[in-house]
Amino acid sequence: MSTFAKGLEGVVAAETRMSFIDGEKGILEYVGIPIDSLARNSTFEETVFLLWNTRLPNKAELDALSKQIRSRTKLPPKLIDIIKGMPTDAQPMHVLRTAVSALSLFDPKPNLTDIPSAQEKALNILAQIPTIIAAFDRYRRGLEIVEPRTDLTFAQNFLYMLNGKEPTEAMARGFDICMILHADHGLNNSTFTARVVTSTLSDMYSAITAAIGSLRGPLHGGANEEVMEMLNEIPSLEAVEPYIMGKLAKKERIMGFGHRVYKTIDPRATFLKTFAKQIAADTGNQKLYEMSTKIEQIMAREVGAKGIYPNVDFYSATTYHSIGLKLDLFTPMFAMSRVSGWAGHCIEQLSDNRLYRPAAKYVGPHDAPYVEMGKR
Ligand code: ACO
Numbered sequence: 008m009s010t011f012a013k014g015l016e017g018v019v020a021a022e023t024r025m026s027f028i029d030g031e032k033g034i035l036e037y038v039g040i041p042i043d044s045l046a047r048n049s050t051f052e053e054t055v056f057l058l059w060n061t062r063l064p065n066k067a068e069l070d071a072l073s074k075q076i077r078s079r080t081k082l083p084p085k086l087i088d089i090i091k092g093m094p095t096d097a098q099p100m101h102v103l104r105t106a107v108s109a110l111s112l113f114d115p116k117p118n119l120t121d122i123p124s125a126q127e128k129a130l131n132i133l134a135q136i137p138t139i140i141a142a143f144d145r146y147r148r149g150l151e152i153v154e155p156r157t158d159l160t161f162a163q164n165f166l167y168m169l170n171g172k173e174p175t176e177a178m179a180r181g182f183d184i185c186m187i188l189h190a191d192h193g194l195n196n197s198t199f200t201a202r203v204v205t206s207t208l209s210d211m212y213s214a215i216t217a218a219i220g221s222l223r224g225p226l227h228g229g230a231n232e233e234v235m236e237m238l239n240e241i242p243s244l245e246a247v248e249p250y251i252m253g254k255l256a257k258k259e260r261i262m263g264f265g266h267r268v269y270k271t272i273d274p275r276a277t278f279l280k281t282f283a284k285q286i287a288a289d290t291g292n293q294k295l296y297e298m299s300t301k302i303e304q305i306m307a308r309e310v311g312a313k314g315i316y317p318n319v320d321f322y323s324a325t326t327y328h329s330i331g332l333k334l335d336l337f338t339p340m341f342a343m344s345r346v347s348g349w350a351g352h353c354i355e356q357l358s359d360n361r362l363y364r365p366a367a368k369y370v371g372p373h374d375a376p377y378v379e380m381g382k383r
Contacts, residue, residue, distance in 0.1 A: 011368050016267065020363070021202055024061045025351050026191040030268035035275065037191060038062065046278050051161050051186035051344065052076065055133065058191055058351045059126070073160070079134035080155035080164065083113040087142060087152065095147040099140060099339045100229075104219040106139045107132060111212035118210045125357055128211040129350030136346055137161065140339045141168035162186060165343070170331075177289070181282060182330055185323060188275045189341050191348030192319075193268065197221035197228065201349040205356040206363045218349045219342050225262065228341040233262035234324035235334045238295055247301040255309055263321030264306050270314030279322035286329040295325045 012018050027036045035042040037054065038061050045054060052073045056064040064072065082090075089109055093102055110132065111117040116124070142152045145168075153168045162183035166174035174182070192198070201218040205211075222228035241250050254261060266273060280300075287296035303317055327337045 033271040100223040108216040137165035186344040189344035205353040230320040231337040265315040272316040275319040276317040
């Protein structure tokens with residue numbers, strides 16, 4: 008009776024109230040609100056409230072959530088020691104995965120899965136991820152670790168801890184928008200991973216650690232770093248056409264294009280494209296933006312008919328680069344935002360749990376003889 012769907016394509020495996028995607032029309036909504044409207048009007052903190060409570064907050068509720076996040080940004084001193092014990096050439100996604108896993112060691116009751124406890128752990132992890140990323144980046148650069156501040160927003164505080172100085176308003180707002188755009192996206196691979204782990208009634212730390220591992224993959228969140236590597240590899244605007252055509256001829260994938268769900272441009276990419284254009288105009292550094300739009304044109308001409316268009320990772324690479332972030336911090340930025348979606352999904356899963364346990368179609372032999380070691 009069971010059907011086999013490679014990569015689980017088309018399989019509906021959870022109910023959610025958080026985000027809705029129409030891949031044909033290029034629509035993404037969080038709790039019914041179009042992503043474009045949230046990116047223009049909301050903040051990351053408000054988006055977190057929306058996803059976790061499935062409604063917009065009033066002022067007092069938003070202030071309370073912001074305060075709760077800000078009061079939890081400090082890391083346990085022993086976790087700072089762990090971070091300082093890591094090799095300086097370690098990749099930030101591996102550092103983040105290890106540090107989030109280690110956070111459970113400083114929680115006296117890490118295994119609690121009742122909803123209030125899960126919400127509490129979600130808040131802590133969301134608040135501490137930016138501090139972990141900034142602390143490791145400064146430590147590897149031989150700089151003093153900057154303590155979080157409680158008077159700054161989520162976006163401002165991260166950029167402050169990373170750079171040791173407050174960001175400009177434009178930079179903080181741009182970064183905040185990136186956080187909003189990446190917060191949730193249906194049952195993507197890392198979110199599914201978090202829900203699968205949660206369905207065993209394992210703990211929030213294990214679920215988020217596993218999700219970080221999933222996000223790192225180049226077919227998922229790791230694509231934004233690969234996009235930047237590709238842009239760095241192309242020497243000039245004139246070299247874009249032969250470079251892309253050469254890759255397509257070898258049947259290689261162009262990172263930042265294609266999506267399991269979207270068969271048109273990803274609405275997050277549309278927003279980020281406008282944003283990347285604005286930053287290029289503001290900074291006078293047009294090269295990356297021009298190269299990106301050229302790649303987009305070639306891809307539309309060559310593979311647009313197959314439904315392959317830019318995804319969120321394509322223009323987020325240029326955006327993060329313009330904000331001054333190092334390439335290997337791009338995927339950690341994704342995790343820093345998506346943890347809101349992961350945690351929200353874990354809580355949804357706990358609220359109506361059933362163990363995930365799909366079947367595998369066995370395609371090997373039957374009734375095979377056991378051959379003794381000496382005769383193999
Ligand atoms: N470049 C060139 N061709 C592509 C690309 C691409 N980026 N993506 C898909 N294709 C082609 C495939 O070669 C295949 O062609 P064929 O039918 O002629 O063999 C066809 O499109 C379908 O590809 P599938 O792999 O079956 O599509 P799937 O839904 O499994 O893949 C995926 C989705 C993994 C995202 C894919 O598009 C890809 O590898 N993209 C590049 C990596 C990337 O940008 N990932 C980020 C996704 S967004 C996110 O996770 C945040």
